[in-house]
Amino acid sequence: xxxxxxxxxxxxxxxxxxxxxxxxxxxxxxxxxxxxxxxxxxxxxxxxxxxxxxxxxxxxxxxxxxxxxxxxxxxxxxxxxxxxxxxxxxxxxxxxxxxxxxxxxxxxxxxxxxxxxxxxxxxxxxxxxxxxxxxxxxxxxxxxxxxxxxxxxxxxxxxxxxxxxxxxxxxxxxxxxxxxxxxxxxxxxxxxxxxxxxxxxxxxxxxxxxxxxxxxxxxxxxxxxxxxxxxxxxxxxxxxxxxxxxxxxx
Amino acid sequence: xxxxxxxxxxxxxxxxxxxxxxxxxxxxxxxxxxxxxxxxxxxxxxxxxxxxxxxxxxxxxxxxxxxxxxxxxxxxxxxxxxxxxxxxxxxxxxxxxxxxxxxxxxxxxxxxxxxxxxxxxxxxxxxxxxxxxxxxxxxxxxxxxxxxxxxxxxxxxxxxxxxxxxxxxxxxxxxxxxxxxxxxxxxxxxxxxxxxxxxxxxxxxxxxxxxxxxxxxxxxxxxxxxxxxxxxxxxxxxxxxxxxxxxxxxxxxxxxxxxxxxxxxxxxxxxxxxxxxxxxxxxxxxxxxxxxxxxxxxxxxxxxxxxxxxxxxxxx
Numbered sequence: 001x002x003x004x005x006x007x008x009x010x011x012x013x014x015x016x017x018x019x020x021x022x023x024x025x026x027x028x029x030x031x032x033x034x035x036x037x038x039x040x041x042x043x044x045x046x047x048x049x050x051x052x053x054x055x056x057x058x059x060x061x062x063x064x065x066x067x068x069x070x071x072x073x074x075x076x077x078x079x080x081x082x083x084x085x086x087x088x089x090x091x092x093x094x095x096x097x098x099x100x101x102x103x104x105x106x107x108x109x110x111x112x113x114x115x116x117x118x119x120x121x122x123x124x125x126x127x128x129x130x131x132x133x134x135x136x137x138x139x140x141x142x143x144x145x146x147x148x149x150x151x152x153x154x155x156x157x158x159x160x161x162x163x164x165x166x167x168x169x170x171x172x173x174x175x176x177x178x179x180x181x182x183x184x185x186x187x188x189x190x191x192x193x194x195x196x197x198x199x200x201x202x203x204x205x206x207x208x209x210x211x212x213x214x215x216x217x218x219x220x221x222x223x224x225x226x227x228x229x230x231x232x233x234x235x236x237x238x239x240x241x242x243x244x245x246x247x248x249x250x
Numbered sequence: 251x252x253x254x255x256x257x258x259x260x261x262x263x264x265x266x267x268x269x270x271x272x273x274x275x276x277x278x279x280x281x282x283x284x285x286x287x288x289x290x291x292x293x294x295x296x297x298x299x300x301x302x303x304x305x306x307x308x309x310x311x312x313x314x315x316x317x318x319x320x321x322x323x324x325x326x327x328x329x330x331x332x333x334x335x336x337x338x339x340x341x342x343x344x345x346x347x348x349x350x351x352x353x354x355x356x357x358x359x360x361x362x363x364x365x366x367x368x369x370x371x372x373x374x375x376x377x378x379x380x381x382x383x384x385x386x387x388x389x390x391x392x393x394x395x396x397x398x399x400x401x402x403x404x405x406x407x408x409x410x411x412x413x414x415x416x417x418x419x420x421x422x423x424x425x426x427x428x429x430x431x432x433x434x435x436x437x438x439x440x441x442x443x444x445x446x447x448x449x450x451x452x453x454x455x456x457x458x459x460x461x462x463x464x465x466x467x468x469x470x471x472x473x474x475x476x477x478x479x480x481x482x483x484x485x486x487x488x489x490x491x492x493x494x495x496x497x498x499x500x501x502x503x504x505x506x507x508x509x510x511x512x513x514x515x516x517x518x519x520x521x522x523x524x525x526x527x528x529x530x531x532x533x534x535x536x537x538x539x540x541x542x543x544x545x546x547x548x549x550x551x552x553x554x555x556x557x558x559x560x561x562x563x564x565x566x
Contacts, residue, residue, distance in 0.1 A: 051454065077456035089454075091447040102444050106456040111437045112465070118440040164455060 002029045003064075004198040005081070005168040010049055010059035012042075018222040019045035023059070025217060025224075027168055027198040032190065034201045034209045037219035038242075043202045044086055046219070047170050050200070051083050052076045064167065077106070080167030084160075084174055086202075088153040092146035096137070096156055099145050100128035103163035131159045135189060151182035158189070168198045175205045187211060210234070218242075260431065262560060263514035267424055270521075274416050286412045287484065288528060293419040294480045296520035297426055299504040300513055301473035306502065307511030308434055309466050310446030314369045314498050315356070315376030319471040321383060321493030322349045323478025328395045328488035338401030338409070345479045346472055352379075353471020357464045376498055383490040394489025401483055409483055419480055423517070426473055430513055433469070442466055503545060509555025518556050 003026050010023040019042040027033045035043050048054040050061055052073040060069040063079050071079075091099050101124040105111055108124065119125070132138040135155050140148065145156060154174060161169055174190070175183045187208050190199065194214075203209050209216065210230050217227040218239050226236045233239055270293070277285040302316045326345035335341065360371045384392045400409040409415045433439050445452045445459045452459050482488050491497070500523065508519025526544070530537035554561070 053450075072458070073453040074456050074458045077454055083454055085451075085454075089448055089451045091444050091451060093447045094444065098440075102440060102452075103455050105437055105440070111441050111457065111462070113437045114433050114439075115436055117432070117435045118437040119435075160451075160455065 003027070003062075004029050005050065005064075005200065006062040007046075007050060008060055008062070010046070010061070011057045012045055012049055012054060012222075013057060018042075020049060020056070020222045023219075023222070023224060025050075025200075027200050029167075029198050030195055031214040032194055032199045032201055032212045034203060034213035034216045035219060036203065036206075036209055036216060040221075041219040042222040043219055044172060045222075047083065047172050047200070047202060051081060051170060077164065080165075081170070082161040082164040082166035082168070083170035084154075084157045084172055086172040086176070088150070088157050090145045090148075090153055090156050090160065092144070094145055095141070096143050096145055096148070097125060097128055097132065097141040099156055100131055100159050100163050101125050103160040104128050107164055128159075128163060131162050134162075135159050136185065151178040154178050155182070155186070158186070162193070166197055168200070169193070171199060171201045171203070173203055174201070175203055175208055183208065261512060261514060262518075262557065263427065263431075266514055266517060267420075267427075270420060270423075274413075274420060277416070278413055283412050286416050288524070290412075290416045290419050290480075290484050292521045292524040293416070293423050294477050294484060295501070295504065295524060296517040297419075297423050297480070298474045298477035299501050299508070299516035299520040300423070300426060300430060301470045301477065302501050303505045303508075303511065303513055303516035304430055304433070304473075305467055305470045306505050307509075307513075307516070308439065308446065309442045309463055311361075311463060311467070312369050312502070313360075313372040313467075313470075314495065314502060315372035315374075316471070316474050316501050317493045317495070317497035318356070318376035318379045319349045319353055319474035320478035320481065320497065320501075321379060321488075321490070322352050323475030324482035324488040324492050325383060325386075325389070325395075325478075326475075327401065327479050327482040328397050329389055331397045331399060331401075332389060332395060336399045336402050338403045341401050342476075342479055346475055349475020349478065350468055350472040353468045353475075354464070357467035357471070361460050361463050361467065373495055373498065376493055376495060380490050380493040380495070383493060390489070392490055394487055394491070397482060397486045397488065400486065401479070415484065422476065422480065426476070427513060427517065430473075434513065438462065438465070506549055507545065507555055509557030512557050515555050515557035518560075522556060 005027040007023060007025040010020050012020045023046065035046060037043055049056050052071060060067055062068065063076065063081060068076050068079065091102065098119065104124045104127050129138060129141060132141055135158060137152060137155050140152060148156060158174065174186055178186065190212055201212065213230055215228065216230055216233040218225050218233060220242050225242055226233050226239045274289055277289055298316065298320055302313065305311050305313050323345045326348045327341050330341050330344065356375045360368055363371055389395045407414065409418060441452065441457055441462045445462065449459055504519035504523045505516045507522060509515030527541060530540055
């Protein structure tokens, strides 16, 4: 399979705390690659290194066949890297539809247009609505994003990421704090998206991880202790002792 | 919600401009030249406050140095007039270009910072220009510079005429408002508003936020420069005080007083500021003692500024 996102030898320390050490990671087209590990293992730091919010102390990041280590967040986004945040990050003063329309706008020509009103514009709003429909939240289109419930906001964030039509999608705990019903819907949506992009999924919900992931990498103290198919990782004794816990039934 | 709408809809703006036009008319007919001049001054400061609201209210960047651009515009007119260049066709474009250039450079450096640091660095740049103006001994130094002729355009259109001047200010203020209202509603404006709301998210969507902000800052500085051009023509005088930090603070107070982000709120704020200051100054020489607490009270009571208060009244 084609590698869409690759990290080689990534390292990042905050003072004495090692958040990532000699980390190799790859996301291929059409796969969901789960990154798991106990709290403080450095999962979010890895996402921030990949998305460009943090500069690594060493190592490099590739998007498809292009090195992007020196590129800023917005430049990587333009090359097809989208992400969702651990704490839902939407534009709370905008309506739900406008949130997605802004994301479409980012990838639909120049935004240095000063006179024509941004809304209404069917070229932005129709595809935005289509994405909301796909996630089953078109009924919320006119609601202010600030008025959304937590689970709805997670779905909106995913909608914004999809509106960027990414090659690679970084998901930072998309299921955290959502109801069981919403979690099932999100899992269904993510599984269906697999064919269109590569995904790197950071998630604590092990049930979801083992249902979705094609490959799992386990991170402890910034180091990869195991990486491979879900069944291999599940059986790995190192993983069991370090993270999953002996008694937990997988 | 106390937040003022920042997209679409002109709200109270049409009513506001009708009131200003009526005020100019009645000053022409009855009240006399003093009031015409007072109104012109209010409109000019309203233009500067309007420009500032694009940066502070719409883009969410608190600039405490906008008087600098007012000063650059005014000094350009003064210096050119000193050298005998009195044609407005030459003065005005050069003044606009100069304020745009200053805003571009100051913006490019200031926008590397955020929050309180942005406030401090814009203030620092304005103070630098203030002291630079003080040291321009060729152009009056700290005494300032008298402008003997207002900008000249054509024989049938003379800014020396108070009425013509007031209506010129009115038209420029109206056009500037309409321009900025369009900009705020445009794709560009939407990026500014989005970045005010959540900069990190906008970057992650692929927007180079700093570039959008720099364009907005430059546009704002240019319009503030235009206000400076008008102010120099109104007072027929320029002085370093035009750039002092307390002028910057006054502009900021006008914007906050009027209601952030609505654009016309800045105009209301400026008129309110100038007119109340004038009224208080008649009652007592210690007007600032009353005015200060009054401003604080207003900002505390009406979180959406005067626009918020008026809209709440309208809704009842």
